[in-house]
Amino acid sequence: MSRFIGRERDIAALNALLQRQEAQLVLVDGRRRSGKTTLLLEWAKQSGREKIYWVAARDVAAQLRQGLMAEVWSWAYPGSGETPKLAFDTWQGVFDTIARMIDDKPVVLIL
Secondary structure: OOOOOOOHHHHHHHHHHHOOOOOOOOOOOOOOOOOHHHHHHHHHHHHOOEEEEOOOOOOOHHHHHHHHHHHHHHHHOOOOOOOOOOOOOOHHHHHHHHHHHHOOOOEEEEO
8 A cells, every 4th residue: 555645735735726617737846756746646536536647758749749639539538449640730739629628527637
């Protein structure tokens, strides 16, 4: 059993964001290996909300955009099979599409 301790203040600050009605963007910054991802994943689990979690690889921008959209597609259409080859020339197009797919669903998106 894994234990998650000592981050109550951080979890409380993130939980305060859940009280707002509009979408929130949170940037978590810190040293490598300080538990940023673990914090966000634990918070998402505790929140009871669905989550979309994607880790970028070292790749060209077009492949990164495709990879992110594949992850969001898998969340939006579970069990639908292969992700369609959606091409996006800009990150703005990716984020606009993600916003439409998520719509008003309470989702934690961790990138």
